[in-house]
Amino acid sequence: MITNDGPVLAIDQGTSGTKALVVCPERGVIGSGAADVRPRYLPGGLVEVDPAALLSSVVDAGRQALAAAGEAVAAVGLANQGETVLAWDPATGRPLTDAIVWQDRRAEPLCTELAAYDEELRELTGLPLDPYFAAPKMAWIRRFLTQEGTVTTSDVWLIHQLTGAYVTDASTAGRTQLLDLDRVSWSERALDLFGLGAELLPRIVDAAGPVGTTTAFGPEIPLTGLLVDQQAALLAQNVTAPSTAKCTYGTGAFLLAQTGNRPRRSTNGLVGCVAWRLAGETSYCLDGQVYTVASAVRWLADLGVISGARDIDPVGSAVPDSGGVTFVPALAGLAAPWWRGDLRGSVTGLGLDTTPGHLVRALCEGIAAQVAEVAAAAAGDLGAPLSVLRVDGGLTRSALLMQTQADLLQLPVEVAELPDATALGVAAVTRLGLNPGLSLREVVAPGKPSAVYEPQISADQAAERLGVFRAEVAALLARTPTAP
Template identity: 30%
Template sequence: MNVKHSPQNTERWDDWGWGGPKNINKEGMFYERLDGSRNGTLALAKSFFFPTEDLWFGGVAVERLNRRSLQYRVVSRLVQVCVFRWAGRACSRASSRWCRYNWEYATVSVAPGEAMILVLLVVYLCCPSVMLVAVPVVGDFLLVAARGLLLIVVFVVVVEVVLLSDVSQDAGVSLNQVTCLGISTQRSTFTTWHKDTGKTFHNFITWKDIRADGLVRYWNNSYKMMVTMRLVWALQHVESLKEAASQGHAMFGTVDTWLLYRLTAGRLHVTDVSNASATGMYDPFTMDWGSWALQLFNIPGDMLPKVCDTAANFGVVDPRILGTALAIRCSMADQAASLFGLCCFQEGDVKVTMGTGTFINLNTGKTPHASVAGLYPLVGWRYKDEIVYVAEGASNDTGSLVKWAQQVGFVNTPAESAEQALSVKDSDGVFFVPAFNGLQAPINDYQAAAGFIGLKPTTSKHHMVRAILESLAFRVVQLYDTLQQEAGCDCSLIRVDGGVSHNDFVCQLLADLIEIKVERPTSTEMSVLGVGFLAGLYSGLNYIFI
């Protein structure tokens, strides 16, 4: 595989940089062959399937809606999928309370009253002035009531509108010209569903869910972030899941498994090694589900997905979703994908992702790393006969701290934090403990609490902001020192990505503290690039231009 770099597009510290991808963005990436043909791979960002308030409504004035905006296209598709199709079925089944829109693998139901709410929502978004004059109170009601309804159809809408329209338009191609699809997802977040109906037993239980804390303390604190104990909690507390599991009718899956199940019309119940190894139930030393874990925690083995290579034949997207049977050739956990996207292919390569949390990953080659300080061994990827292992350390609070600083009024926007930190020469002796969710490796104190230390009359808001940002870099240094002590890591550079890596102050401070080069690509969405690389490799695209 020949990868072309573009050094002129690199932002750098210590007068050295890595030529990162110049066109990658959170909507996806199209990779052209060097011979000029238009076939390529399409990388699917995890954000597609988890719309947030900011994505759909936050900061967007409804009155300024236009025909090319994301909101307009989402609303248009909602009209087609949810109103016309469901209303037609409702008319044909006037005696039935429910109106159904069926696929082979899923049934989405909506009551006529809910359909009316959706109609009103569409009118409100497209013609706000008419709606607000006619029914002054409807606007606020709809924005609250419709969110739940939107989640019912967001899978269809986002795939068809965002993926089909945005990515293909940005690339200047149609989906018929796309070779394959790659998926990058959040790890350690899971759901369960009924094998026969596809109906979920509960919402996603995320990697930060703390309802299983009692079980974690009872068994082993090292399982804090793993799926295992939260799945045990769900099996004990969700009655419908407990009953289905006892009858062999329950299916378990992390985000990637659920997406593949839905995208392939229920034909696949699989995961890849990078996602499986982050559950705590997969043994990276034997490369199989750990029978010891399943027996110890009484987890039915038949509910677990089949584990596949990271780049493999994951079937095709059901043509009713995108209008074409698009091949899926890669599924990968976000941290492993960003490691690959940052070209950390050699043993000893290190990358740091600073997003909601901080994750430092060391490529340990063919040998999994056994830690006693809070690091944990994971499988980075398995491609054909090659297995690459990763040693990882985490700090749960990074981007969440910057967001908190904004919420309490320290900064107006996250981008201002670097300016405020640089406006003072130091933190005036103030330190911040970044422990909203405890302190992970190497301290491993899950009861630690956040707080400022050293406040005095001369302390200003800018000093406090600087202390917060400094704490983020200090935690990375702690994790890096642990890698050095445990794994003998002695690299000459660190590659960084993630939203917080946009902060120049944090990156420069990190380079100063560890006294090695810190590289940041122009775009920081490296997990998307990673799955694009692997999907393209598996599909025979030997030349990828970035």
């Protein structure tokens, strides 16, 4: 018989795959599973995925984790991509469109049309007007694809497929640009601006609590935990002090800093959003994004420069530096703090002596430089420098990237003991949903970092490298003026 203290199944449905963990409160992770997802990267900045592939990856990864654990679980929790959207029939659950992935840029013209309302939307929702967020893509679907059914973020569809419920959690709702950040409820004004006033919107629920039950993984179990991916990682990393932040290195990189029970509107190009809502109480955070990280590594692999992420360290370590090569990996545009999704990436300083190692090192520096710029923006908004960066995600396995990050930040970089922080975060709220009497401290294991990287170059050297990167970004901005 399963009790409220039993293991839970935590599922992280991400851009390029789904990871599932069976987490026991006493023994930690006792089973895991994974299933790949392959989005289609199309000309013109389009990124799509078959919704059925998302659902099958959730079911497959979850069943793998349960088989590996060999034990029943008390509940399941789900983390999601945040800004990926689709239209679907709420009566049958049938998708009416492909899922448009958060990286997709097709709604750029619609954002240009609404440019006069950018400041109003920032103040209302905490988010800048950009196709990255859900509402522009939702509006694009309504304008160009279909008026039928409902249009929502992908989590709503997945939850409906699993349980029949029609809900989203407050943190995911905060990624739509349709949420009133102060009231944590749908904004009629934002809905009207995007032409979505007639939409049937999901009910906004807390991160922890019963949503419904599912038999997708075997015997019937309750779904009791929901969070958007980056906020789940923020919780798992136990980032509560204003001088600390976490960064997840996945398809993109996402740096978040907790700001407490009051929302902040960034003055430095970041996003103010909901961290989570628990027992009706909302916590907020600042968020900065780098669009292409693991996706940039995959791009190098597709070109044949390396065979995959496992080559970053051996190939990059074959040379002492980038050999004068500078890589701005804006392969899907630049996000925070620039918000120029129209930009293209650049690689400069190439010569006949340039090797794959130089390109790998230049990519690591380009990723780390963008994260450093986001960290500086967060420090500006918080009014104090960061003291440490806690990191998670698959690419934290690269010692070269993590050392480069510490060097350019001039801060210690603490690598999470387990790279799957998102799944661990959703496991925590799933346990809370089962047993509301527990505290956050009781469900979030503090853990010790698996590695700590200290800066190995001087502050002057770091400033020089960041200066070169900023000059290349400035050149890109000068060549691609903002559309009128």
